[in-house]
Amino acid sequence: MxxxxxxxxxxxxxxxxxxxxxxxxxxxxxxxxxxxxxxxxxxxxxxxxxxxxxxxxxxxxxxxxxxxxxxxxxxxxxxxxxxxxxxxxxxxxxxxxxxxxxxxxxxxxxxxxxxxxxxxxxxxxxxxxxxxxxxxEPIRLEAEKQALVIGGGVAGLRAALDIARQGLRVVLVEKSPFIGGRMAQLETVFPTDETARDLLRGLIKKVVTHPDITIYTQAEVMGVTGYVGNYGIHVVQHSRGVTEENAEALMVTCTQEAPNEFNYGLSQRRIIYRPYPGCYPSLPAVDWENYNGEPISLNGGPPQALRDALTSIEVTVGAIVVATGFDPYEPRQGEYRYGESKEVITLPQLIRHLALSKGNNILEWNGHSVRDVAFIHCVGSREIEDVNEPQTDGQVNNYCSRVCCAATLHMAEELRQRFPALNIYDLYQDIRTYGRGHEEHYRGALEGGVRFVRYHGEERPQIISASAGDTHPVLIHVKDSLTYNEELEIPVDLVVLAVGMQPRQIDDLVNMLKVSRGSDRFLLEVHPKLRPVETAVNGVILAGTAQGPMNIQESISAAAASAAKVVSLLGRGKVELQPFVAAVDAQKCDGTGACIASCVYEGAIALQTFHENGREVKRAVVTPANCSGCGACVSVCPNRAIDVQGWTLSQYEAMVDAIATDIPNLTEA
Structure with missing residues (x-):
């Protein structure tokens, strides 16, 4: 009893x-x-x-x-x-x-x-x-003590290393042929002014030499099945197309070129390439996306086309870290005259241009010296509806990309140091140097003579080409709110757009993992304060700028938090989940299948055939690890044969009845 x-x-x-x-x-x-x-x-x-x-x-x-x-x-x-x-x-x-x-x-x-x-x-x-x-009782599952990290940028590398150092195995999958991500494209990092590639090289060395980390480059996740503790991952890897023996000869012989994405299109590169000296892997790779199939004759042999051999890889992991990174905003054709005037470039392009022209005492661009340069903030960020043109998905990027202000001021300081005679203008909406050591870059730029002009987002600066014979090729028209909206005309030789961050196009991966996006289209965490790196899908964790705009320090911190979450989840080889999942009453279920049609979680519920008393019967069977306890199935079952444990229909009815009764008399109480 x-x-x-x-x-x-x-x-x-x-x-x-x-x-x-x-x-x-x-x-x-x-x-x-x-x-x-x-x-x-x-x-x-x-x-x-x-x-x-x-x-x-x-x-x-x-x-x-x-x-x-x-x-x-x-x-x-x-x-x-x-x-x-x-x-x-x-x-x-x-x-x-x-x-x-x-x-x-x-x-x-x-x-x-x-x-x-x-x-x-x-x-x-x-x-x-x-x-x-x-x-x-909690749902207890055996967990594979191995994690998948998707993305080989600084956040993915840090997460993989931290997880492996705690005794778990890690599989790192990177889509490009080389690891390092966006950090490899930088020369120095703020606020310390350390060489970005030296810092990155040290991290890469620790990752590639760790015995519990397996790296697949030129690889993509093509399928995900299972549940937390037991995810089945299908990876497809492209071949590098060359070997240690023939790589150098093929790089010389194959003359086909493509835009160099490492330099943001400022130069061309060979189809068989390394992005920079000291990259990892050091073995060159074929750019299969741009290779035209032209046969290549090596050492006098018959011409042969390069062939891409795809390799299928199956791995089982307990948790997944999504560290897919970001893309710099690419201004639309004509936005601030980008793509129309050669004197309008982006901040990432300027960073790469300076890296390619080290040792020059004069800043040159498009065949002429630069005496006056202007930076324009918030390009592709803090956009306003009915003012800025929507993106391809119909939305404007109304979020702040957070990193651009400090990056722009850091660049202004670098230009001042390398080219003291340069006149620098900074056109901004608000200066948001929020991080430790970032405000010093603002003060340094201010004290170094950078001229600040503040514009309103509703009245963006206008870029026009100067008339023939003018001293500068470009004119900027802007209202300066610092001088009571005085209309200024600023002649410059170069306009640099401080572009923001935008989410990577990873729709297939998002659909496979069933994770959510926020209104800014970056991947969404459960709670920004209480569960800042977890998604609503058990065992899928976020790291770095896949989640939103971050600088390198913040990406590293987020990656460390992601690693800690994975280790706490898988470290014991078992996972415990809350028991608030659907449960089927076998005596009432007659296999109508309405619950299955209503379920949005793959593999959470299915019809199975049972043999009882010489006949076949079909009943719904729940896989607890895949069930979120949303209750959609409960609402459609005609027999009340399914309920969510801990939140049953009977409990809801009792709660409603209690609320519907008279309120106790406060004065008597």
Missing amino acids: PDKVKIGVYTCYCGGNISHTVQCEQVAKAMESQPDVVVSRTDMSLCSDAGQSQIEQDIRELGINRVVIGACAPSLHEATFRNAVMRAGLNPYLYHHVGLREQDSWVHSNDCNAATCKALLLMKAGIAKARLLQPL
Whole structure:
């Protein structure tokens, strides 16, 4: 015979966040009269050690076997109270959390009486549910102690190294032929002014020499199956097209060229190439996307076309780190006259141009010396609807890319140091040098004579070509809000667009992983503060700029957090998931399949055939690891044969009935 239900009810003041609006003592008094309630208490802070100790003591001494707590959001302290309940010897899922702060006191702060009445109803509903709670156990799964890292930029490399150092195996998949990502295209990094490639080379060396890290370059993830702890990954890898023996000869013999994406199209490169000296892998690779199939004759032999041999690779991993990086914003044709005037370039192009022209005492561009240069901030960032032209998906990039201000000021300082006679203009909306050491770049530029002009986003600078015979090829027309919207005409030799970051085109991967994007189209975390690197898909973790604009320091920090999350998940070789998943009542299920049609999670539920009493029957079977507990299947089942554990239809009905009854009289309470 089941034990008699004994409920302990606890109303938290939340340090005043609740009690300043809700009359907590009256709520607690009113709950004492509810059936099956053994004790009803208040506390200034139930999450404190003293508050938890009181709950544990009541469970032990009063025989409480159900707990209802009215407090802040469950996302903050639900785990805290579950652990307290469990320490007292009670199943942790015999506890229900009522959100009195976010759902009540904060939204009704101007009406204490209404807030208190609502609190009474919410607590009554919680008690009604608690009566029907049943002990549950976490879903425990064997976990493969191996992780997949998608992306070989600085974030992916850091995550892979940190994971491997904790004893887990790592498979790193990089789409391009070489690892290093965008950092390899930089010369120095702010705020330390260290050489980017030297820092990167040290990280790459540690990664490639670690025995537990396997790297696949020129490879893509083409399929994902399974669930957290046991993901099946299908990878397809292109061949490099050359060998150690013939690589150098082929690089000389094959003369076909393509735009050099490493230099942002400023130069051409051979189809068989290395992006820069000291890259990894050192073996050149064929650019299969641009190779035209022209036969090549090597050492006097018969001409032969290069062939790409695809290799299929199957791996099993417990977790996936998405570190696919970003793309610099590419201005549209004609945006600030980009693509129309050769004197309008992007900041990444200028960085590469300076790297290619080291040692020059005069800055030259397009065959002429540069005396005056202007930077324009927020190109492709902080765009405004009805002012900026939408992107191809119909949206404007209304987010701040965060890195551009400091990068632009860092470049202005570098130009001032290398070319002291250069006149530099900085056209900005707002200077956002938020990071440690970044404000110094602003001060350095200001003290170095950089001239700042502030424009409004609704009135962007206009770029026009100067007339023949003018001293400068380009004129900028802009209203300067620092001088009460004075209209300025600035003649310059070069315009540099400080372009922002935009998300990579990884739609196929997003669909495979079932992860979500934010309104800015970057990959979305569960919660920016409480779960900053986790996605809504168990075992899929974010790292670096795949998640949003970040500088290198922030990418490294995010990668370290991602690695820590993977290690905590897989380190024991097992994973535990919450038991709030769908469960099928085999006696009621007649295999209609409506639940399967309603489910949006691949592999969460399927029809299986069983043999009973000499006949075949079909029933729905849930794979708990793939189920999110969303309840879509519950709503469509005609037989009420499926329910979500911990949130059953009976529990919902009991909560609604409790809310629909009369409110206890506050004056009597």
